[in-house]
Amino acid sequence: MRHGDPARGFEPMPGVAAASGIDLSAIFSGAASSFGVSHFWRRCRSGGPGVRLPRLLTGKSQMKTTKAVWIMTLATSLSVAAAASFAADGPPVAPVRPVTTTYFGTPVVDNYRYMENLKDPEVQAWMKAQADYTRRTLDRIAGRAALAKQIQSLMAGDLMRGEFTRRGERLFYRLMEPGSNLPKLAWRDGVNGAEHVIVDPAKLAPGSAHHYALDWYSPSWDGRYVAYGVSEGGSEKSVLHVIDLSTGAQLAESIDRTSGCVVSWRNDNRSFFYLRYPKAGPDTPPALTEYNAVTFVHTLGEHPDGDGDEAVFGRGVSAKLDVPEGQGTYVLVSPDSPYAVAVANRNMDDNPNTFYVAPLERVSGADTPWQKFAEPRDGVTDVKLRGERLYLLSEKDAPRFQILSTPAARPDIAHAAVLVPQGPNVLDAFTIAQDAIYAGERAGASFQLRRVSFDGRDNATLTLPFAGAVRDLSADPREPGVMFTLQNWVKAPRVMAFDPRSRGNAAVDTGLVAPSKLESDAYEAHDEFATSYDGTRIPVSIIAKKGVARDGSHPTIVTGYGSYGVSMDPAYRPSWQAWLDQGGIVAVAHLRGGGEYGDAWHRAGQKQWKINTMLDFVAAAQHLIDRRYTQRPYLAANSASAGGIVMGGAMSIDPGLFRVVLDDVGLSDALRFETEPNGPPNVPEMGSSSDEAGFHGLYAMSAYAHIHDGTPYPAVMFTTGANDPRVSPWHMLKMAARVQAATASARPVLLRIDYDAGHGIGSSVSQRANLLADEWAFALWQMGQPAFQPK
Numbered sequence: 001m002r003h004g005d006p007a008r009g010f011e012p013m014p015g016v017a018a019a020s021g022i023d024l025s026a027i028f029s030g031a032a033s034s035f036g037v038s039h040f041w042r043r044c045r046s047g048g049p050g051v052r053l054p055r056l057l058t059g060k061s062q063m064k065t066t067k068a069v070w071i072m073t074l075a076t077s078l079s080v081a082a083a084a085s086f087a088a089d090g091p092p093v094a095p096v097r098p099v100t101t102t103y104f105g106t107p108v109v110d111n112y113r114y115m116e117n118l119k120d121p122e123v124q125a126w127m128k129a130q131a132d133y134t135r136r137t138l139d140r141i142a143g144r145a146a147l148a149k150q151i152q153s154l155m156a157g158d159l160m161r162g163e164f165t166r167r168g169e170r171l172f173y174r175l176m177e178p179g180s181n182l183p184k185l186a187w188r189d190g191v192n193g194a195e196h197v198i199v200d201p202a203k204l205a206p207g208s209a210h211h212y213a214l215d216w217y218s219p220s221w222d223g224r225y226v227a228y229g230v231s232e233g234g235s236e237k238s239v240l241h242v243i244d245l246s247t248g249a250q251l252a253e254s255i256d257r258t259s260g261c262v263v264s265w266r267n268d269n270r271s272f273f274y275l276r277y278p279k280a281g282p283d284t285p286p287a288l289t290e291y292n293a294v295t296f297v298h299t300l301g302e303h304p305d306g307d308g309d310e311a312v313f314g315r316g317v318s319a320k321l322d323v324p325e326g327q328g329t330y331v332l333v334s335p336d337s338p339y340a341v342a343v344a345n346r347n348m349d350d351n352p353n354t355f356y357v358a359p360l361e362r363v364s365g366a367d368t369p370w371q372k373f374a375e376p377r378d379g380v381t382d383v384k385l386r387g388e389r390l391y392l393l394s395e396k397d398a399p400r401f402q403i404l405s406t407p408a409a410r411p412d413i414a415h416a417a418v419l420v421p422q423g424p425n426v427l428d429a430f431t432i433a434q435d436a437i438y439a440g441e442r443a444g445a446s447f448q449l450r451r452v453s454f455d456g457r458d459n460a461t462l463t464l465p466f467a468g469a470v471r472d473l474s475a476d477p478r479e480p481g482v483m484f485t486l487q488n489w490v491k492a493p494r495v496m497a498f499d500p501r502s503r504g505n506a507a508v509d510t511g512l513v514a515p516s517k518l519e520s521d522a523y524e525a526h527d528e529f530a531t532s533y534d535g536t537r538i539p540v541s542i543i544a545k546k547g548v549a550r551d552g553s554h555p556t557i558v559t560g561y562g563s564y565g566v567s568m569d570p571a572y573r574p575s576w577q578a579w580l581d582q583g584g585i586v587a588v589a590h591l592r593g594g595g596e597y598g599d600a601w602h603r604a605g606q607k608q609w610k611i612n613t614m615l616d617f618v619a620a621a622q623h624l625i626d627r628r629y630t631q632r633p634y635l636a637a638n639s640a641s642a643g644g645i646v647m648g649g650a651m652s653i654d655p656g657l658f659r660v661v662l663d664d665v666g667l668s669d670a671l672r673f674e675t676e677p678n679g680p681p682n683v684p685e686m687g688s689s690s691d692e693a694g695f696h697g698l699y700a701m702s703a704y705a706h707i708h709d710g711t712p713y714p715a716v717m718f719t720t721g722a723n724d725p726r727v728s729p730w731h732m733l734k735m736a737a738r739v740q741a742a743t744a745s746a747r748p749v750l751l752r753i754d755y756d757a758g759h760g761i762g763s764s765v766s767q768r769a770n771l772l773a774d775e776w777a778f779a780l781w782q783m784g785q786p787a788f789q790p791k
Contacts, residue, residue, distance in 0.1 A: 092133065104692045108699070127729075127753055131752065134750040138752075141781050147777055151772050151773050154575050155768065160493070161176075161495065162485060164483055166479065167223040170188070182764050183201075184199060185214055187226075196245075199243070201214050204230060211233065212230050212231065213763075215260075219265075220272070222269045225245070231762065236762065254304060258277075264330070271299040273363075274295065276293060294311050295313040312368055315344075337386060339358065351685070353381070381393050386477060388408055400597075401426060401428065401598065403420035403427065404419065417456070423441075425441040426597060428442055431475045433477065434476070434479050440471075444539050445569075448462070462505050471486075480499065482498050483495065483510070488571075492572045495513050519574075523543065528623065532615055532619040538591065540558075540587055540589050544629075552629070554634060555780060555783050557586050558617070560646055564593075564602075564685055565593075565602035582785065585630065592605035610649075611701070614646055636659065636661070637650055640665050640666065642685075644667045664771075665732070665759050667727050671695075671698050716749045717751075717778050718750070720751075722753055752774060754767060
């Protein structure tokens with residue numbers, strides 16, 4: 001499928017209606033200052049001959065303005081004026097030091113390039129001053145402290161168990177006890193066995209200024225040993241450790257540079273394969289500090305720091321093997337297979353990657369006879385081993401995916417058996433048990449789980465107790481059946497299991513997670529569809545109290561993501577009750593770029609087509625206004641990480657659409673992201689500024705490049721963690737400085753920094769609760785809610 005050819009112009013992607021009359025190629029071509037999201041919208045607003053513009057393009061709403069609405073708007077405006085007076089001292093001003101970079105004849109000015117040096121004492125002082133200003137501002141909001149207390153109580157109110165791994169009858173999982181601040185690692189023998197805690201991060205560094213978190217874990221096949229990674233301060237810079245459950249003893253292993261590690265135990269239960277990044281030197285560019293990881297084999301008791309372990313797979317390990325560059329490599333094994341599969345992963349995501357296979361007993365150093373059997377163009381996103389065969393999840397010629405099977409000794413994808421052909425639903429996950437393949441399917445926000453025999457002839461859909469997201473499939477290839485979690489927007493997670501030895505096809509609740517005492521029938525959720533600019537229907541999940549009046553009065557947060565094929569699955573979040581109890585609404589927009597409808601939906605919001613993701617989000621917000629759930633003075637946008645592209649894009653497209661924008665650890669300067677540690681691995685998703693087509697796509701999605709002086713921007717809170725390894729904090733620093741300098745409105749623009757956090761992975765309950773309280777109190781203040789005005 002052609003995504004775009006600069007020599008021929010850009011061709012429509014799935015879900016992009018060329019017949020709309022809007023020339024999307026103009027966004028991505030030609031000379032600089034007249035292009036980009038903001039300028040594109042200014043041109044299109046004129047509605048030239050023959051161009052039929054949706055309401056979101058013209059900025060016109062069909063909702064009539066009543067006297068009551070006018071009064072509410074006036075009251076909100078007065079409260080915002082008071083808020084502006086309260087914050088009149090203003091945040092510290094950042095010096096402007098323009099740097100101009102020319103990309104393919106297009107000059108781009110960066111006023112705050114110097115902020116990318118986070119070690120610069122001047123930058124550090126400015127960060128601290130911004131963080132202090134933000135803290136003073138937020139602490140003066142009435143209702144904020146009570147809101148934080150309520151959110152923390154909701155977050156820590158239930159006992160939770162999740163992320164299960166089966167090793168025979170032994171179960172391993174994360175445990176979150178009521179009142180705890182961080183999840184622990186635990187195990188038990190069988191569903192009804194006694195519970196044992198393996199790792200309690202809270203006890204790893206008593207008295208330390210930074211907390212530690214459990215990043216990942218992997219038990220040996222006999223369940224005796226567990227390898228696990230912990231990191232400090234939300235950094236995700238994992239150090240690998242091993243514990244012996246037969247004695248409770250921590251072994252000597254302490255191996256660093258194992259972020260996002262994939263550990264695969266060999267069948268001897270004494271050795272394992274693991275991923276490790278190269279050691280960075282003083283001259284190593286940031287972009288290469290977590291790139292081209294190599295897979296090693298480690299034997300317990302030998303080389304406890306890992307430095308003497310033998311490399312078995314990765315770029316440069318063998319002169320005989322061409323391994324493409326990328327973020328990570330890892331090896332997969334199964335206790336019932338004599339083969340090992342090696343994966344060269346471009347960005348530690350489920351995008352199509354490069355796969356190799358070799359006899360497990362011959363995996364040893366540079367002479368391992370790895371045989372490549374799939375490249376990215378083959379569309380394979382996941383591989384499972386069983387006996388002498390490989391089972392593949394593939395998107396090639398099947399944008400909703402299919403499951404294939406081929407011999408491990410001589411894999412041949414072109415002639416692989418199709419066990420589960422592409423159907424009307426998206427096959428988005430599968431696992432292998434002793435008895436069958438278990439495959440999760442989705443159609444938008446609806447889910448089901450199928451059991452498929454290994455020859456593909458028997459195919460049954462399991463019966464579930466309620467509609468919800470089927471996630472965390474867990475099986476042991478030596479045992480029959482499957483475990484998984486089931487939840488939706490208003491129902492807490494249940495840990496479900498299916499045993500083929502029982503009668504019928506019904507999955508049952510294991511009871512491993514007791515019914516939530518916070519779950520209430522006072523709340524409800526349903527799906528509607530917004531219409532994007534080109535006619536594409538965008539699902540929007542709406543969560544609110546039952547019987548909410550559609551009178552335009554409700555504080556509303558709309559969120560979306562739309563990247564990497566990641567879907568916004570229904571998930572029970574008890575903390576949301578604190579917002580809903582304020583009369584609020586939460587809306588989740590399922591944007592192009594996600595995976596709700598398969599690979600075509602993902603690609604329609606990828607690279608140069610990221611503009612679709614932004615416009616879908618604007619359409620979802622306008623839908624909420626048109627349906628009278630809310631109106632502009634009560635509307636907030638919130639997203640995180642790659643969702644920062646959506647936040648900045650929405651602000652550029654229509655600065656007046658949202659009263660508040662909450663941008664968490666967001667990617668805002670897309671043109672510069674390749675220079676940071678997590679940048680190069682994301683080129684397959686975002687594109688590269690090193691080629692012309694990639695530059696134009698990145699320029700269009702770069703929120704930072706499209707902030708314009710004198711524009712009345714909404715109230716904004718940018719948040720970041722000082723130890724963020726995924727999106728460098730300088731994105732939020734630069735964006736905050738630019739918006740603070742550019743905005744013509746009196747609404748506050750804040751930069752919130754957590755010095756004991758990273759990307760949010762591994763943050764404690766109290767950290768997450770305080771972040772939500774800060775953001776929601778800020779939003780309610782700006783929306784004019786009386787209980788949240790400054791003291």
